[in-house]
Amino acid sequence: MHKHSRHLLRGIGLVCALALGSTACGGSGDGGSDHRAVSAADIRAALKKGGTITVWAWEPTLEQVAADFEKAHPGVTVELVNAGTGNEQYKALQNAMSARKGVPDVAQIEYYAMGQYALTKQLTDLGPFGAGKLSAGFSPGPWNGVKAGGSVYGLPMDSGPMALFYNKRVFDKYRIKVPTTWDEYVDAARALHRADPKAYITNDAGDAGFTTSLLWQAGSRPYKVDGTKVRIDFSDQGARTYTGTWQKLLDEKLLAPVNSWTDDWYKGLGDGTVATLATGAWMPANFASGVKDAAGDWRVAPLPQWTAGGRASAENGGSALALPELGGNEALAYAFVAYANAGEGVRTRVAGGAFPATTAQLNSEEFQDTGFPYFGGQQANKIFAESAANVADDWSYLPYQVYANSVFNDTVGKAYVSGTRLTDGLKSWQDASVEYGDEQGFTVEK
Amino acid sequence: MTTLQPRAAAEPRPASPRARGDRRSWTGWGFIGPFVAVFALVFLAPIAYSVHLSLYRTRLIGGTAFVGLDNYRQALRDDQFWAALGRVSLFLCVQVPIMLGIALLVALALDSGRLYGRNFFRVSIFLPYAVPAVVATLMWGFMYGTRFGLVGDLGDAFGVPLPDPLSPHLVLASIGNIVTWEFAGYNMLIFYSALRVVPHSLYEAARIDGAGQFRVITAIKLPAIRGALVIATVFSVIGSFQLFNEPSILQPLARNAITTDYTPNYYTYSLSFSGQQHNYSATVAIVMGLITMVIAYAVQLRGMRKGA
Secondary structure (H helix, E strand, O other), X not given: OHHHHHHHHHHHHHHHHHHHHHHOOOXXXXXXXXXXXXOHHHHHHHHHHOEEEEEEOOOOOHHHHHXXXXXXXXOEEEEEEOOOOOHHHHHHHHHHHHHOOOOOOEEEEEHHHHHHHHHOOOEOOXXXXXXXXXXXXXXXXXXXXXXXXXXXXXXXXXXXXXXXXEEHHHHHHOOOOOOOEHHHHHHHHHHHHHHOOOOXXXXXXXXXXXXXXXXXXXXXXXXXXXXXXXXXXOOOHHHHHHHHHHHHHHHOOOEEOOOOOOHHHHHHHHHOOEOEEEEEOOHHHXXXXXXXXXXXXXXXXXXXXXXXXXOOEOEOOOEEEEOEOOXXXXXXXXXXXXXXXXXXXXXXXXXOOOOOOEHHHHHOHHHHOOOEHHHOOEOHHHHHHHHHHOEOOOOOOOOOHHHHHHOHHHHOOHHHHOOOOHHHHXXXXXXXXXXXXXXXXXXXXX | OHHHOHHHHHOOOOOOOOOOOOOOOOHHHHHHHHHHHHHHHHHHHHHHHHXXXXXEEEEOOOEEEEOOOHHHHHHHOOHHHHHHHHHHHHHHHHHHHHHHHHHHHHHHHHHOOOOOOHHHHHHHHHHHHHOOHHHHHHHHHHHOOOOOOHHHHHHHHHOOOOOOOOOOOOHHHHHHHHHXXXXXXXXXXXXXXXXXXXXXXXXXXXXXXXXXXHHHHHHHHHHHOHHHHHHHHHHHHHHHHOOOHHHHHHXXXXXXXXXXXXXXHXXXXXXXXXXXXXXXXXXHHHHHHHHHHHHHHHHHHHHHOOOO
């Protein structure tokens, strides 16, 4: 019988394991990273020689970039693989890295996740390739996102300076003023929900990326990272400012309990029951493709402020292209990354609807004067570019933010579905993050 | 363990004169060789590897070190693990009796021969089992939606807001509902096929003795399908403890209600894939495997005991 044999075999398995344990060791790979400089001539030689590079990315505009790159350099093949979006891809990447097999030569990694890979030396330091010299070309927020411990581990691909997207039709219908501060935002939320009990100012069912972005804008700096020394504290003034306001929205049930990217969400954006979105400048392309019905209804405004008259902003999302240490063909891979993110490729991607991280594009007239038919012809890039310039660049994520974000809903999520206060939710998120840091060998200050 | 198989006791083993002989034949090994090789590769090796993993600890800072039984000590003190185990135990105690009860009722109804359109009924009850669990859960996930789903529509129709099936205090019941829907038909089929092999002469004898339908059920049918009942229960115990598909697929819809440590299996999955804690994850999986085995074995022993 099945169960019978299983029981027996557990015993055999244990014996085998003991035998294995004595022979197998912890797997001490020799990193094999020599930090010799890679000159421009080396890269040119690699391009001439040709070869194949594998790129794991979900950014749609890269397809055209890869095609152009292949055309410009005959003999080079770019294999673009969509291994999932965000966390899905990180799981696949981490598995490949653990197995030391099938690791791509280039990988798209969001800024919040860079730290983890950089710290564990799973990414190639791009300093020897001369990446440091490119810093002036990128806006400060994204550039800060690819740096760790004085080294550069990727080139910024896009960025997400935040802005407030609002459904003008709904605001006009109920004669509500577009909020410029978060206090006004709360008032607008009340007025809207009173006027139409089915309508909400926005959706928020607990989203780690959104919350950390708002904390960033509010001046909170919960994470202090110095190599392997980490400090986590969600009780600073900025965090209190955020929780004070957001708790009101939660208490009065003014937030639609809908997760972003779900069917409900798209419907809500389309029919006016989700009236605003405070999110990154990469959003317009998603509006145009996912919420076609509401074309012309939406407009863009600067992100509401925590203090009247302020101009603070923050980043939400955005990613870089990096070279995994275990990938191959480094010179060719770097050539592609530089082409896509600092060279010709940027124009291609902007034309395809991406939001650049390069100042040359951000400040160009052509970019700023672009009218968005979806937003009734509004020149929304002006607002985004100004937001990008106002992002404070001293924010840092945890070196294990991917894990921390995965337990956000276990902890802070409680404040969204029960009587738990947001402050207490953040405290338990802090505790969970501290515990994990301790377990993983970080020096965590409390 | 051999006592589990009543047949084993009934068949006396023939004394083997060759057993003490020196002439050992390897022909038998040749026959089972292919099986043993595959079995070792896909069954034994993973278990061995898990046990191996569970004795080490890999950290982001500091690399891999041998830690002996530290991971097991940690697991025994892990509130998250025990809370998850408590959750599936509650699930087991409530959902399994309901599901098996429904399955048994339907099987008895089918077997009674008084049902019109029996074959159609049997197939339609069994049909949910043919729907892949992922599809079934997605479908129910849509129905549970309070805004645009069936629950929302019903609420609108009656003019009362219905409680959210995906809220923290209802989501376990909602998962139970999905699992019951999926597996009641499967269990019904097990019971029904066990009922079909009961000799009809017994029923005739009972009728002659003046037994009513109810008496026939309690005195003949239930004792006759006892083995099937025990098997179904054991499968359900294992299924409950291994609960994973439904919570993991509903999770994106109810992220605040279904935590990453919701069930033991989902916890090991999160440990491994979000936290990179492969070693600890293997430990939790092994501990959970042992607990499942002990409980399933206890259920089986209890169920097979004569006169219980």
